[in-house]
Amino acid sequence: MPGVCRALVGMVIRFVTPVGTIGRGCPANRWYSDGGARRSQDDGSRGNLDDWRASVAQQCSGNSRLVLALASAFAAPCLHLAGQEGGGLHLRGPSSCGKSTVLALAASVYGPPEYRREWRASDNGLEGVAALHCDALLPLDEIGQLDPRHAAGAAYLLSNGQGKSRSRRDGSLRAPATWRVLFVSCGEVGLGDLIAEAGGKLRAGMDVRLIDVPAEAGAGTGIFDRIPDGLTAGTFADGLKVSASRHYGTAFPAFLQCLVTDLERARRFLREGTDKLTRELCGNDSAGQVRRVASRFALIGCAGALATAYGITGWDQGEAERATRRCFSDWLNARGGNGExxxxxxxxxxxxxxxxxxxxxxxxxxxxxxxxxxxxxxxxxxxxxxxxxxxxxxxxxxxxxxxxxxxxxxxxxxxxxxxxxxxxxxxxxxxxxxxxxxxxxxxxxxxxxxxxxxxxx
Ligand SMILES: Nc1ncnc2c1ncn2[C@@H]1O[C@H](COP(=O)(O)OP(=O)(O)OP(=O)(O)O)[C@@H](O)[C@H]1O
Ligand SMILES: [Mg+2]
Structure with missing residues (x-):
């Protein structure tokens, strides 16, 4: 369901998606077309929410990276409510550890497997993709395919929310495209490795925009912290991919429906929860960069908790926060501490x-x-x-x-x-x-x- 955008009408938020408009005063079943950007034949969903909850979300319980990715999918439309900037998470890890599987799971919140995109795109292409995903999650696979010379620019472009200024034929300036996206990315290399390949250096500002999380959870089973009895990591991954291709596109509209009817409480929950969790993650002596990253993690944790409170995920109420704390701690360790x-x-x-x-x-x-x-x-x-x-x-x-x-x-x-x-x-x-x-x-x-x-x- 790419192409979500948010319209503020008085105190009411309306989310306009390629397959419908969600918000007070909108006819419940009026669906719109996105002019060909949607690639599946259906309305972007398959199965019902109960099936998705049981076959996808609940299967992720106890797996920090999986829960983080799903919670990010719910955090994307909350950036505005929480007063946060756009940006991304990047799962960096070896081949066949389950990275693309996690992106498929996150994509299933919104739509079919094709909802996941690839980094390999020119700047202009990426602008279009970002604009289509305004206030929605943008899952981006295979950062290694990105031309190293464009890596830093692409991360900035997506996070900063504004395309290049271009002129019309008559020389006047066209208004640049704007967006606010949360992207979850993955690849065998990190943004810093790519930039180094092109002879550059990873700036702290980029580090904060695309947060590099070690994909491996440290249990010796790749991206998974735990595997259900009787399965191997590989068969677990394959099963999750199949589930995400059979049940999708129901959780996001359900979340938005709850959000738009509960706007003020949701806003308070997200703002207060994010502030509190950020403080707990950072302590008193963390650098500003660490604080910014912590607040992104905290929002993701709170959005996951909100989706859980709405009955969408089927997790216990602390699941999303636990995953957030765990991934933040792994990020901090990989970074080497909480200084500048x-x-x-x-x-x-x-x-x-x-x-x-x-x-x-x-x-x-x-x-x-x-x-x-x-x-x-x-x-x-x-x-x-x-x-x-x-x-x-x-x-x-x-x-x-x-x-x-x-x-x-x-x-x-x-x-x-x-x-x-x-x-x-x-x-x-x-x-x-x-x-x-x-x-x-x-x-x-x-x-x-x-x-x-x-x-x-
Ligand atoms: N944690 C894991 N341990 C062992 N095998 C796994 C694990 N995760 C996935 N696999 C196997 O690897 C295959 C590819 O999974 P996936 O596409 O998620 O990997 P990936 O990390 O994206 O790999 P690549 O970097 O090559 O794209 C799966 O079909 C599965 O059989
Ligand atoms: Mg992959």
Missing amino acids: REPREMVKAVQLFIELHSEGRFSPAGRAGDDRAQNTKPRRVSLRGRIGTDRTLVLPNVWRTEVCKGFDPSAVARLLVERGLLIPGSSGEFQRSERVKGTGEKVRVYRLAAGILDAEA
């Missing part, structure tokens, strides 16, 4: 550079002008380089263009000085003057401290 991301990335970049080039690019002590490295490499990195001493010296151009590539070089230097990992000049400046032994030449350099390689990032 950039400082860690900066320290890691400097360490990586030294590790990669300690043999070839750092000249031996006191032989800055004539060493072997100088003859075979394009640039001297160091004037003397017993790595691990406090005389690991880096020339300014190399610092700017290579060591700190992708970061603000001054910000990196400032951070390292604050941590005692860069020795500043006598007046506190980041570069300092060092005399080259042997030639007596004086040059400006960045001087790294002995502890740089062992420093915790």
